[in-house]
Amino acid sequence: MSDRGSALARAGIHALPLYAPDAAACAIDLSDNTNLWGAPPAALRAVNELPASSLSRYPSLYSEPLRDALLRYAGVQAPGVGVVTGCGSDDILDSTMRAFGVPGESIAFCAPTFSMIPVLARLNGLVPVEIPFANGFDIDADRLVECNAKITYLCSPNNPTSTAISRAAAEHVVAHAKGIVLIDEAYAEFAPEVFVDLIARSEHVVVARTFSKAFGLAGLRVGYAVGSNEVVRLIERARGPYKVSSVAERAVLAVFSEGADGLEWVARHARLTMENRARFIGALRGLGLDPLESAANFVMVPTPRAPELQRALSARGILVRAFGGMRRDVPALSASNGAALRIGVGPWEEMMVPTLDALREALT
């Protein structure tokens, strides 16, 4: 085999990483922030009872049948406000960069944040510009604005830190940033506060959400974003048609229409997650660990022993994510040498108790 095909690749493609989280199969998998109770019964039923046409025909072009329900759910039904869907919210983030970022322009964000952001930026020819978080993991709004970036990315609650940003800082960025402000609310359902109302403040604000986390539908790949109609239609042009499958569309419609087995199931499990999160954080403190204040469905535990603890848990059939080499500008990560565990929150007896037992054993 020659490597002629490889030589034809666009500059920079060879350097792009493949997404490769820790792969070991474990009985208890707390590594990817999905809904650990599973999927809403309404979605399962819709998928089991699919008509043949859902497979043989194309889906709707741009998820028109979902739009009203999405705007209503996000609480942003108003003249001039629109919604765009995508194959997961990754697709929305990617399409937003493509719609507004001219190759060579920059996208600014506080780090550490969602690992796909610098990857998608480079894929679209954009320059990722990293700013350290302010103390307590709020964004450094002044420095972000000073970047003068074409796109400013805010993630709240932030992955992987689980922390939320302050309303004052978010409003400051929205008021002063010249370019697009892309707010990623993948974990909105677990947060004390959401920023979706900021789309009314500026036509440059886009808020992205997903069905992969609280909704328990990561396998179906559905995301959406709300913003001014003008802006979301441009993202849609950059996205292309047929990105949400008929299967996904039917499942999402069922979740929105079948109360107790749909939206109420989602809300009930989000509440349970938040209860278990508080209990888990308390128990971790009892073990002498120092988890960050979480606004999401996972907990970040800065500790220099992260890699070793991750292996110890994995040997006991429990998979968590270990992070290393993160920016150490904030005290919590400086003390842990930029290392931390990220642990998903799920059913108490079945998942969190065994995790605490394994951690206790590994720590002593």
Ligand SMILES: *Cc1c(COP(=O)(O)O)cnc(C)c1O
């Ligand atoms: C999980 C996640 C997403 C996206 O997920 P999709 O499955 O592509 O919808 C987006 N942003 C953040 C911060 C996430 O953690």
